[in-house]
Amino acid sequence: MSGAAERATKAFVAEHEVEPDSVWSAPGRVNLIGEHTDYNDGYVFPFALPHRTAVAVRRRDDGLLSLATHGSDDTLQRAGTFRIDDLEAGEPSGWASYPAGAAWALRESGISLPGADLVISGEVPTGAGLSSSAALECATALALLDAAGRALDGPNAPDVMDVARWTRRAENEFVGAPTGLLDQTASLRCERAHALFFDVRSGETEQIPFDAAGSGLEVLVVDTRANHSHSESGYGDRRKGCEQAAELLGLSALRDISAAELDDALRRLPEESRPLVRHVVTENDRVLETLRRLRRDELAEVGELLTASHTSLRDDYRVSCAELDVAVEAALESGASGARMTGGGFGGSAIALVSTELRPRTEQAVTEAFERHGFASPRLFTAVPSTGAARDR
Numbered sequence: 001m002s003g004a005a006e007r008a009t010k011a012f013v014a015e016h017e018v019e020p021d022s023v024w025s026a027p028g029r030v031n032l033i034g035e036h037t038d039y040n041d042g043y044v045f046p047f048a049l050p051h052r053t054a055v056a057v058r059r060r061d062d063g064l065l066s067l068a069t070h071g072s073d074d075t076l077q078r079a080g081t082f083r084i085d086d087l088e089a090g091e092p093s094g095w096a097s098y099p100a101g102a103a104w105a106l107r108e109s110g111i112s113l114p115g116a117d118l119v120i121s122g123e124v125p126t127g128a129g130l131s132s133s134a135a136l137e138c139a140t141a142l143a144l145l146d147a148a149g150r151a152l153d154g155p156n157a158p159d160v161m162d163v164a165r166w167t168r169r170a171e172n173e174f175v176g177a178p179t180g181l182l183d184q185t186a187s188l189r190c191e192r193a194h195a196l197f198f199d200v201r202s203g204e205t206e207q208i209p210f211d212a213a214g215s216g217l218e219v220l221v222v223d224t225r226a227n228h229s230h231s232e233s234g235y236g237d238r239r240k241g242c243e244q245a246a247e248l249l250g251l252s253a254l255r256d257i258s259a260a261e262l263d264d265a266l267r268r269l270p271e272e273s274r275p276l277v278r279h280v281v282t283e284n285d286r287v288l289e290t291l292r293r294l295r296r297d298e299l300a301e302v303g304e305l306l307t308a309s310h311t312s313l314r315d316d317y318r319v320s321c322a323e324l325d326v327a328v329e330a331a332l333e334s335g336a337s338g339a340r341m342t343g344g345g346f347g348g349s350a351i352a353l354v355s356t357e358l359r360p361r362t363e364q365a366v367t368e369a370f371e372r373h374g375f376a377s378p379r380l381f382t383a384v385p386s387t388g389a390a391r392d393r
């Protein structure tokens, strides 16, 4: 059982004086490459973090949903008890909007929920671009599905991609963040020791063995602690810009433009749309090249693609920020073979592909660069591809 699941179980027993029926947990993720491509029907390449959010659940039969979360300071925060039939977008707000949104989305998709007591314990850093929201939505959805007799590992299991779509709907319509399908799919589908190649349009996935340590490498995560949120306008504006450009070109999504067709497409677009389109098309191409290199077991050769992705996100898509740029530059100057922001941007985390020997030097270089710029100290850790969402007990 994961540490988060143990904590959720203990907090559940303390709160309800009875054991939970089951506990489900789901991980955060880093996206190796393929940023802002998911809502353009493109390609993404995440892997799951060891950090998980766990939800302990006990069924109740009165149509009510009680929500509480166990904090790192060992206190329990209670959001209250809600009638599932009465849930409407936006209420409750704050952290409770994610589990309430998951219940709402299941209800809206025709799943009959009997009611449940939920106690949550999360260890995915929040606001860090590491997908704590999806971890919470997915773990909640799986716990509620179990209470409804539709456990993911049982005979009436739903299709896991439906669970990804339901939880994404929770985030889009209940929480109000217009995100794509990357995070929920990563949380639900990633496997230990693998990165997940995901073609968002076709829904096809491929598990690609990802053994950085075996190649003498590490993926260092730099959580810049610079604030990030997708409910704010920057993310939605980029998304709208892409949709408008696709429409102008008479395409259903920017995915339809190949790298060879890029120059022609750019000529047919107004100036302001060009950088957005250039990023999406070149990023899809970098994801496919990453896939080819990883299939050939050439992890060290992926570094330059990561760095090119960052440059494109910084200069064309304009979703980076000073902290992310400093993290990437410091990592590269210290000898990392590649580095980029990961996730939606506007703050959050960067990743750097570094050799195991060099990692302490890179950590020091990033920490010192942050000090010099007067930024808060970054949180640094090596990310090891971990297990996707599952039952803990």
Ligand code: GAF
Pocket (backbone or CB within 6 Å): 034, 035, 036, 037, 038, 039, 179, 180, 181, 182, 183, 230, 343, 344, 345
């Ligand atoms: C966030 C979103 F939730 C994802 O859907 C994706 O668009 C990502 O930003 C950018 O690649 O994590």
